[in-house]
Amino acid sequence: MAYSDRVLDHYENPRNVGSFGKDEEGVATGMVGAPACGDVMKLQIKVGPNGIIQDARFKTYGCGSAIASSSLVTEWVKGKSLDEALGIKNTHIAEELALPPVKIHCSILAEDAIKAAIADYKAKHEDAQRTLPKAANA
Amino acid sequence: MHTSKLPIYFDYSATTPVDPRVAEVMIPWLTEHFGNPASRSHSYGWEAEEAVENARAEVAKLVNCDSKEIIWTSGATESNNLAIKGAAQFYQARGKHIVTVKTEHKAVLDTCRELERHGFEVTYLDPEPDGLVDLDKFRAALRPDTIIASVMYVNNEIGVIQPIAELGEICRQGVGNGAIIFHVDAAQATGKVLIDLQKLKVDLMSFSAHKTYGPKGIGALYVRRKPRVRLEAQMHGGGHERGLRSGTLATHQIAGMGEAFRIARLEMAAENERIRMLRDKLLDGLGGIEEIYVNGDMERRVPHNLNISFNFVEGESLIMGMKELAVSSGSACTSASLEPSYVLRALGRNDELAHSSIRFTLGRFSTAEDIEFAVKLIRERIGKLREMSPLWEMFKDGVDLNSVQWAAH
Numbered sequence: 001m002a003y004s005d006r007v008l009d010h011y012e013n014p015r016n017v018g019s020f021g022k023d024e025e026g027v028a029t030g031m032v033g034a035p036a037c038g039d040v041m042k043l044q045i046k047v048g049p050n051g052i053i054q055d056a057r058f059k060t061y062g063c064g065s066a067i068a069s070s071s072l073v074t075e076w077v078k079g080k081s082l083d084e085a086l087g088i089k090n091t092h093i094a095e096e097l098a099l100p101p102v103k104i105h106c107s108i109l110a111e112d113a114i115k116a117a118i119a120d121y122k123a124k125h126e127d128a129q130r131t132l133p134k135a136a137n138a
Numbered sequence: 139m140h141t142s143k144l145p146i147y148f149d150y151s152a153t154t155p156v157d158p159r160v161a162e163v164m165i166p167w168l169t170e171h172f173g174n175p176a177s178r179s180h181s182y183g184w185e186a187e188e189a190v191e192n193a194r195a196e197v198a199k200l201v202n203c204d205s206k207e208i209i210w211t212s213g214a215t216e217s218n219n220l221a222i223k224g225a226a227q228f229y230q231a232r233g234k235h236i237v238t239v240k241t242e243h244k245a246v247l248d249t250c251r252e253l254e255r256h257g258f259e260v261t262y263l264d265p266e267p268d269g270l271v272d273l274d275k276f277r278a279a280l281r282p283d284t285i286i287a288s289v290m291y292v293n294n295e296i297g298v299i300q301p302i303a304e305l306g307e308i309c310r311q312g313v314g315n316g317a318i319i320f321h322v323d324a325a326q327a328t329g330k331v332l333i334d335l336q337k338l339k340v341d342l343m344s345f346s347a348h349k350t351y352g353p354k355g356i357g358a359l360y361v362r363r364k365p366r367v368r369l370e371a372q373m374h375g376g377g378h379e380r381g382l383r384s385g386t387l388a389t390h391q392i393a394g395m396g397e398a399f400r401i402a403r404l405e406m407a408a409e410n411e412r413i414r415m416l417r418d419k420l421l422d423g424l425g426g427i428e429e430i431y432v433n434g435d436m437e438r439r440v441p442h443n444l445n446i447s448f449n450f451v452e453g454e455s456l457i458m459g460m461k462e463l464a465v466s467s468g469s470a471c472t473s474a475s476l477e478p479s480y481v482l483r484a485l486g487r488n489d490e491l492a493h494s495s496i497r498f499t500l501g502r503f504s505t506a507e508d509i510e511f512a513v514k515l516i517r518e519r520i521g522k523l524r525e526m527s528p529l530w531e532m533f534k535d536g537v538d539l540n541s542v543q544w545a546a547h
Contacts, residue, residue, distance in 0.1 A: 003458065011458060017526050034544035035529060036489035038452055038478065042528035059528035063454035067526065116545065 003064055004098035010068035015075050018057045020044050026054070028124060030116025033109050038062060041070045043113040045077060045085075047121055053077045053085060058113075065103035069093050069110035082118050145464040146508045150349075150442060150501035151294050151326060152466060156394065157351040157502070163397040164353065167390035175387045176378065186389045193396025197345065197358055200328060200399045203335040209359045209379045210387055214325035215245040216372075217344035217359035218288075220383065221321045222249045224369030225286050225342065226258055229319065233283030236260045237318075239271055240484040241295075246288050246323055267486045268435035269298035277308050282315040289320075291327035291343075295481040295497060296434030297443025299331060306339030319367060325349050325357075329402035330410065330440045335360060341367045347391070351502060352398030356391035359383075413500050414441030416509050420498060423513030427520055429533070433482055433495060444498045447482075447491040450530040451523045456496060459519040463512055466497050490529070490539075 003011070019042075020027045026047045033040040039062040046055040056074035060067045072093060077085045090107035093099075099107055147155075156164075167189065175190045177183025191205070198205045211217045226236065238250055240262045250260045261279050266272055271289060280287070287309050289300050302322055309320035320339065325346035327333060335343065343360040347353055361367055361382065375384040421444055424430060429449040448456060453467030467479075478492035487495075498512075524530040532539060 008458075011455070014526060019531065031528065032545050035493070035539065036544075038454075038489070038493040040528055040544070042531075059526055059531055061450065061527045061529045062452050064458040066452075067455060112545075 006097050007064055007068040007099070010071040010097070011064045014058075014067060014071045016055075016057050016071065017059065019059065020046060020055075020057055028117050028121030030113045030118070030120055032112045032116050033062070035061065039066050039106065039109055041066065041109055041113045043070060043073065043110075043117045045117045045121065047082070051081050053080055053082070062106065062109075063103070065097065065099055065106040066109065068097050069099075069106045070113060072096060073110045073114060077114060082121065085114055086118060088114055145462050146511065148463055148465045148498045148500065148504070148508075148512065150504075151297075151497065151499035153348050153354065154351045154501055155503065156348075156353050157398060157401060159401060160352055160394050160397045164390045164394040167393050171389075173389070175389055176376070186387075189389055189393050189396075190387055193392045196396040196400040196403075200403045201324075201333040201335050201343070201345075201360065202337075203360055204363065207335075207360050207363050209361055209382050210392055211357045211359055211383055212355055213348070213357040214243075214323060214344045214346035215357075217346075217357050218243070218245040218321075218323055219249050220359055220369060220372050221342040221344060221361075222246065222286060222288055223253065223372055224382070225319050225321070225367070226253050227370035228368045229285040230258075232315070233281075233285045234258045235281050235284040237263065237276070237279050237284055237287040239263045239265055239289055241265050241269065241293055241481045242288065242290055243294060243323060243325070246290070250288075265484060268438075269293060269296050269433075269481075269485055270435055270438060271300055271305065273301065273304055273308065276305060277313075280308070280313045280318060282313060284313070284318050286319045286321060288323065290323040290325075291333070292324070292330060292440050293434070293481065294326050295479060296445045296485075297326075297440045297499070298434045299327075299438045299440060301438075302340065303338055309341075310339040317365070326440070328399065329406050330442065332406075335362075342369075347395035347398055350398050350402050353391055353394045356388060356395045358395070409502060410441050413502075413504065416500050416504055416506060417441055417444055417498075419506065419509050420444055420500075420513065423509065424516060427517060431487075431491060433485065433487065433491075442500045444500075445482075445495060446498075447487065447495040448520055449491060449494055450527045450533060451494055451520060453494050453496060455523060456494075456519060459523060460512075460515055462515060467493075467495055 029044050031042045042059045044057045045053045048054045056077050058070040058074045060070045090111040093107035093110055094104050173182025173186040175186040194205045194208050197208050254260055292299050306320050309318040312318050319341045321342040322340050323344045329350040341362045345358040347356045371382050373384050378384045431447045433445040478489050482492040
């Protein structure tokens with residue numbers, strides 16, 4: 001199977017591989033996929049107090065396209081707000097990496113990983129949000 | 139230092155290069171001595187026929203049978219089709235039940251599925267976790283209406299050698315309704331294990347040239363004459379090969395297969411020893427890596443094959459990281475689909491281990507330098523990929539992966 005140059009690039013030089021410390025502030029984790037399917041992606045985002053994603057890390061068990069999709073996603077979410085990050089669609093990922101039809105599901109999983117990470121962040125910070133004074137809009 | 143542009147070939151079970159000696163034998167039959175072996179009236183035909191018969195004798199010699207029992211086909215897939223469909227159709231008045239194994243090649247499994255569509259019933263046995271067929275379970279699956287059993291000699295994915303002699307005895311005895319026809323797909327066995335059809339109670343045996351340093355597109359089928367085995371032909375048109383397989387014989391292909399099998403007969407013993415040493419060297423080199431599993435029995439296995447699962451690393455990503463090596467993850471036949479190897483699944487391997495398997499198969503032209511290069515490369519890449527793997531991380535943290543609730547798609 002011939003891979004596109006961009007997939008190969010992300011595979012040889014993956015961006016942001018790793019994990020944040022367990023107790024780091026503002027970290028949320030999304031884990032999607034299943035070993036039985038041959039694809040598991042773990043995406044972590046570090047969100048600043050202003051709601052902007054400052055940093056991201058990934059770990060992926062899966063084929064080259066899956067690794068490339070998740071690596072790309074860690075690049076794309078940095079500097080975005082949560083809502084902007086939710087706007088990243090698998091079609092953008094697939095286009096950027098020139099994924100063949102048989103590998104489109106990797107980009108879908110990467111999109112799901114973003115959603116899962118953001119959902120995790122929102123769940124963790126629900127309480128915090130409720131008690132935040134609405135000073136910014138006053 | 140590996141310098142050529144093509145990767146180092148470790149995929150001999152997928153196909154083998156044509157031995158230069160074989161290629162040399164083939165060429166004159168293309169441009170100079172191009173006659174049709176069935177042309178009875180002139181020397182172009184006579185000499186082609188002679189070459190065909192000489193090659194037939196070489197194939198027969200490798201497996202110790204009579205020349206008259208060898209039929210030329212386009213390959214082991216066609217031989218499997220002819221054997222199973224041919225026997226099923228001929229003997230269906232006796233019964234319509236067939237027994238085979240889940241780890242057979244698709245050429246057998248898909249042929250059985252096709253027969254199921256025509257009213258036959260097929261039992262697909264599970265092998266033991268080591269890949270071998272259990273004799274008692276095999277016997278228990280045979281019924282008075284069973285007409286054929288098909289078990290491959292050597293498995294293409296894991297290289298295990300089935301107990302063909304014992305299985306043949308069981309089929310010949312039958313279960314009270316006469317002998318059961320026993321077909322063996324020996325495509326991966328020629329040149330690797332000694333085959334003696336005088337001793338083995340095998341009725342039909344499929345052979346492939348391109349797995350034994352011959353050309354692709356030619357194979358053979360052994361059809362026993364004592365006791366006589368009958369088949370319904372699947373290719374009609376001229377009655378070639380005793381009416382069993384019509385079609386002009388490809389003299390150059392046949393001469394090639396004959397030469398390949400002749401070389402195999404003469405060089406098999408020494409070659410196997412050399413290859414075994416190389417394979418063991420590969421296994422030793424990888425032995426230090428944590429969490430690796432060899433798939434299939436190591437004892438009753440051909441010396442060429444090493445099929446290993448590297449836990450927590452997905453097979454395709456590993457292959458991508460080893461572009462300098464030509465290997466396969468699962469068999470070539472399953473690489474187009476997204477499913478994990480059906481052979482490894484049939485062994486009881488869980489999905490992750492099936493997805494994480496790499497098959498290394500060595501051959502005539504593999505060298506010790508190839509192995510050293512491969513070991514170094516694999517150790518490096520496994521390290522890098524495990525650093526990237528969330529499953530490895532969880533394993534290292536002591537998480538039981540079986541207890542995790544996955545958000546599967």
